[in-house]
């Protein structure tokens with residue numbers, strides 16, 4: 866398994882593959898975004914401060930009859946322009 870599996874099997878780019886786990890009958894891929902920079906999800910300002918990480922789960926199409934998920938580590942940000950918290954925009958497509 867590698868980053869290319871996510872790209873070729875699911876057409877997901879912008880995610881670096883970390884590992885795979887099997888939970889019940891489901892296949893769970895774990896990864897992180899490869900964005901070179903992050904911005905505010907509301908105003909797209911790059912004047913932000915990082916405020917930790919959060920894992921978010923995405924449902925993927927089934928593979929071999931098994932449910933598949935992508936667990937992605939995403940960064941929480943604080944926008945200094947809007948004075949609000951949010952989740953950094955995802956660079957994956």
Ligand SMILES: [Zn+2]
Nearest residue numbers: 905908944947
């Ligand atoms: Zn903002």
